[in-house]
Amino acid sequence: MTSTTAPPAIALRAVTKSFGEVHAVRGVDLQVGQGEVVAYLGPNGAGKTTTIDMVLGLSQPSSGSVSVFGMAPREAIDRGLVSAVLQTGGLLPDLTVRETIRYTAALFPAPLAVDEVIERAGIAELADRKVGKCSGGEQQRVRFAMALVSDPELIILDEPTAGMDVAGRRTFWENIRADAGRGRTVVFATHYLDEADAYADRVVLLRKGEIVADGTAAEVRALGTGRTVRATWPGADQSALAGIPHAQSVEVRGEQVLVHTGDSDAVARHLLNHTPARDLEILARGLEDAFVALTGDQAAEPDRVASTPSPTATTASTPGSLR
Amino acid sequence: MSTAILDPSARPVAAGGLNRTVLGIELSRVLRNRRTMIFTIIFPIVMFLFISAQITGENDRMGPAVANVGAYIMVSMAIYGAIMATTSAGASVSIERACGWSRQLRLTPLKPLPYVMTKVVAALVFGVVATAMTYAAGALTHKAVMSTQGWWQSGLAVVLGSLVFAALGLFMGYLLPSENAMQFLGPILAVLSIFGGIFSAPIDPDSGYGQVAALTPIYGFSQIAHWPLSQTAAGAHDAFQVSWVVNLVVWGLIFVAGAIWRFRRDTARV
Numbered sequence: 001m002t003s004t005t006a007p008p009a010i011a012l013r014a015v016t017k018s019f020g021e022v023h024a025v026r027g028v029d030l031q032v033g034q035g036e037v038v039a040y041l042g043p044n045g046a047g048k049t050t051t052i053d054m055v056l057g058l059s060q061p062s063s064g065s066v067s068v069f070g071m072a073p074r075e076a077i078d079r080g081l082v083s084a085v086l087q088t089g090g091l092l093p094d095l096t097v098r099e100t101i102r103y104t105a106a107l108f109p110a111p112l113a114v115d116e117v118i119e120r121a122g123i124a125e126l127a128d129r130k131v132g133k134c135s136g137g138e139q140q141r142v143r144f145a146m147a148l149v150s151d152p153e154l155i156i157l158d159e160p161t162a163g164m165d166v167a168g169r170r171t172f173w174e175n176i177r178a179d180a181g182r183g184r185t186v187v188f189a190t191h192y193l194d195e196a197d198a199y200a201d202r203v204v205l206l207r208k209g210e211i212v213a214d215g216t217a218a219e220v221r222a223l224g225t226g227r228t229v230r231a232t233w234p235g236a237d238q239s240a241l242a243g244i245p246h247a248q249s250v251e252v253r254g255e256q257v258l259v260h261t262g263d264s265d266a267v268a269r270h271l272l273n274h275t276p277a278r279d280l281e282i283l284a285r286g287l288e289d290a291f292v293a294l295t296g297d298q299a300a301e302p303d304r305v306a307s308t309p310s311p312t313a314t315t316a317s318t319p320g321s322l323r
Numbered sequence: 324m325s326t327a328i329l330d331p332s333a334r335p336v337a338a339g340g341l342n343r344t345v346l347g348i349e350l351s352r353v354l355r356n357r358r359t360m361i362f363t364i365i366f367p368i369v370m371f372l373f374i375s376a377q378i379t380g381e382n383d384r385m386g387p388a389v390a391n392v393g394a395y396i397m398v399s400m401a402i403y404g405a406i407m408a409t410t411s412a413g414a415s416v417s418i419e420r421a422c423g424w425s426r427q428l429r430l431t432p433l434k435p436l437p438y439v440m441t442k443v444v445a446a447l448v449f450g451v452v453a454t455a456m457t458y459a460a461g462a463l464t465h466k467a468v469m470s471t472q473g474w475w476q477s478g479l480a481v482v483l484g485s486l487v488f489a490a491l492g493l494f495m496g497y498l499l500p501s502e503n504a505m506q507f508l509g510p511i512l513a514v515l516s517i518f519g520g521i522f523s524a525p526i527d528p529d530s531g532y533g534q535v536a537a538l539t540p541i542y543g544f545s546q547i548a549h550w551p552l553s554q555t556a557a558g559a560h561d562a563f564q565v566s567w568v569v570n571l572v573v574w575g576l577i578f579v580a581g582a583i584w585r586f587r588r589d590t591a592r593v
Contacts, residue, residue, distance in 0.1 A: 075336070077431070077432060079332075089426065092418075092419065255573065
């Protein structure tokens with residue numbers, strides 16, 4: 001476990017960030033210990049990038065405090081403690097791959113050997129190619145090499161595998177895992193929930209600028225578990241739908257109504273006794289559903305759940321299992 | 324889980340200043356950009372050779388001056404090349420902003436000011452290269468004749484004056500949202516060059532056109548750089564006008580102020 005004397009890699013305390021009337025981040029408390037691999041999940045506009053920008057010192061919080069290894073973000077960058085792989089951009093197309101890494105290495109106080117990093121990122125055969133001539137996946141590996149070359153203690157990855165094929169994604173994550181094994185802290189934002197599931201020690205779920213879940217992938221999956229009650233209900237009207245008890249969210253697809261709920265018994269009872277709904281089906285859910293349930297627009301204001309899973313949430317998340 | 328107990332303050336702080344590797348890469352970027360090479364080196368040399376080939380005999384004399392018309396054209400073309408070189412080196416920040424490179428650099432210890440200084444030094448070196456190539460063409464073809472003093476005085480004036488346009492390039496590079504600010508700046512510089520008198524014989528300063536031209540940014544620069552050519556065999560010069568220096572300095576201050584204003588806005592942390 002993390003030593004109690006070591007400063008956390010990231011410490012956010014009551015951080016808010018507003019752009020005029022838009023409250024992008026609304027009170028985030030988050031500590032990431034050294035050596036943790038954390039997935040940062042949330043739909044677009046949840047405040048992921050805004051938070052990452054503050055951790056990287058690209059912007060300042062409206063209130064609250066941000067520290068990286070116990071110091072201001074800018075100081076952590078000046079010491080080469082933190083680096084980031086941004087989702088897009090950040091590359092000069094007219095530089096060769098090797099020049100890009102050399103350029104980056106030259107800016108840091110104690111960089112790794114350029115050729116070693118190029119080797120480790122798997123871009124040795126691209127080294128003399130112009131960056132602009134590399135494919136999206138290749139460019140992503142170049143960004144990874146740029147992030148590695150400063151020998152950082154914390155790497156932040158924003159959608160690191162966007163644009164990579166399946167094999168590329170697997171290799172990329174093998175590299176990241178190998179790195180985390182050396183004690184490096186990794187925080188990544190991703191849309192691929194299977195990546196969060198497979199590679200993160202911890203999943204932090206963000207919704208509308210607030211953390212709605214924080215725990216291991218299994219714990220977060222359990223939080224969202226509840227179930228989905230599916231029924232055939234032609235012509236369901238808004239007020240009738242709004243009257244369903246214990247609903248976390250309601251989706252209507254043609255004649256199908258899907259109710260996400262923590263209490264499927266109560267929903268089923270209500271639908272059968274008080275509505276024309278018929279042909280009921282009750283489905284268990286996976287991390288993806290937990291994600292939707294906890295971050296969707298219709299999600300009820302969730303209790304801020306820490307890492308204690310509810311004891312009832314033990315169902316294997318096999319979609320389509322019938323009760 | 325293995326954990327390194329890290330003492331973060333043990334890591335050294337990067338200087339964040341000017342850096343030889345970065346400067347080297349920036350220079351090679353500038354020098355291998357084919358499109359700017361055409362406008363900064365090939366175009367001025369071709370224009371010089373083309374025009375000076377048509378001016379021969381008595382037509383090649385400039386009154387009592389030692390320097391010939393060929394030298395006048397060579398200096399004009401060197402000014403154009405140096406301006407294009409320094410402006411495009413400065414304006415390359417627009418490309419870097421568009422592709423997110425300047426944002427990426429903010430994740431490194433590099434400070435914004437040394438970054439701009441690197442750009443200015445790269446612009447200066449490029450300006451020197453462009454000037455030297457045009458001057459070499461003039462000397463090797465014997466089309467340009469000047470006193471030794473004239474060669475180095477005018478050359479130095481071209482290089483130093485063109486630095487003002489590195490500031491213009493930076494200003495526009497930080498101002499314009501376009502990916503390549505030079506597509507916009509190229510035609511403007513061509514028009515300003517006409518007003519600056521570098522695509523023509525000397526402008527009559529007393530004409531209405533001359534009075535307007537005297538207010539444009541390249542005019543003062545062009546007058547200063549051409550002034551050493553007026554030297555006669557006896558060592559006399561035409562009168563040096565302080566207004567030329569005022570023109571260059573005022574435009575220089577406007578460009579530098581604009582570049583600082585836009586640069587601050589670009590690097591501000593919101």
